Amino acid sequence: MKVKVFVRLKDTVLDPQGQTILSSINRMGYDFASEVRMGKFFEFEVNDKSCEQDLAKIADELLSNPVIEEYSIEFVD
Amino acid sequence: MKAGVVVFPGSNCDHDCYHILKHVMGVETVFLWHKDTDLQGVDLVVLPGGFSYGDYLRCGAIAKFSPIVSKIVDFANQGGHVLGICNGFQVLTETGLLPGALMKNRDLKFICKYSNLRVDNSDTPYSRMYAAGEVVNVPVAHMDGNYFIDADGLAKLEDQNQIVFRYSDGNGECNDTTNLNGSVNNIAGIVNEQGNVLGMMPHPERCAEGVMETRDGYFLFESIVKSIGGAA
Numbered sequence: 001m002k003v004k005v006f007v008r009l010k011d012t013v014l015d016p017q018g019q020t021i022l023s024s025i026n027r028m029g030y031d032f033a034s035e036v037r038m039g040k041f042f043e044f045e046v047n048d049k050s051c052e053q054d055l056a057k058i059a060d061e062l063l064s065n066p067v068i069e070e071y072s073i074e075f076v077d
Numbered sequence: 078m079k080a081g082v083v084v085f086p087g088s089n090c091d092h093d094c095y096h097i098l099k100h101v102m103g104v105e106t107v108f109l110w111h112k113d114t115d116l117q118g119v120d121l122v123v124l125p126g127g128f129s130y131g132d133y134l135r136c137g138a139i140a141k142f143s144p145i146v147s148k149i150v151d152f153a154n155q156g157g158h159v160l161g162i163c164n165g166f167q168v169l170t171e172t173g174l175l176p177g178a179l180m181k182n183r184d185l186k187f188i189c190k191y192s193n194l195r196v197d198n199s200d201t202p203y204s205r206m207y208a209a210g211e212v213v214n215v216p217v218a219h220m221d222g223n224y225f226i227d228a229d230g231l232a233k234l235e236d237q238n239q240i241v242f243r244y245s246d247g248n249g250e251c252n253d254t255t256n257l258n259g260s261v262n263n264i265a266g267i268v269n270e271q272g273n274v275l276g277m278m279p280h281p282e283r284c285a286e287g288v289m290e291t292r293d294g295y296f297l298f299e300s301i302v303k304s305i306g307g308a309a
Binding site: 012013014016017020062063065067068 | 134135138141142170171176177178180181183184185225226227259
């Protein structure tokens, strides 16, 4: 099975890259979005869900920087 | 006094730091390879600028788990002197030796130029040869120098006088116009609570001898030498 880990900036942290992407989207002629936030995405191939706690530790200590980022973990069958 | 300059794959200011420490300051200096676990009895560790491990994942994130850095964390926690410049500052925030984080510059551009810095704390082992409020001119060269810390953390830094350098104009004015990368409160360099660990984005080693455009960085190294104990 696959596990997806999403890392994104906290809502309280400015995201200049997201803002720049939004201006480009606006320049393409689309105006339906009011905000874009950019993040990172990691995909793991694993046997089962027993790794969830270990993954949380990895996400906390390596994949994200808790000062500015938060993460979520999603198992996909 | 003995100094050690850490070499990660991707470090590119290691030789500059080595040169200034050894040839300009006359300090016994060694390189510390990232896979080593022996600090060779140094009194000062310098984490130099560059792109450790290619800046993969986040600047400094991979370096945090290198063998030498775990020893440097122990060394710093026992009061050892650690100076992190540019990528070295990023490594120090990733390890938690310094609070906060360094994000992409506000304008999403790599900034490479001389910058004015106001010395706000001249009572650290790294800044005692400067006068408080003095403005110095030191080059910056970074993409991720936008210092962020939450409001509580910022209040603590300000209250405890941990902010050593701020981006300013030539008169020492610090405001949004003089804030070259978007850092909170114009922060360019901070010390930890104990004062033995300094992280800064500007490069004092690039302006520390007569042949360079300014010599303002020399006094940072002179401060260290005077604090830790004379040249070898």
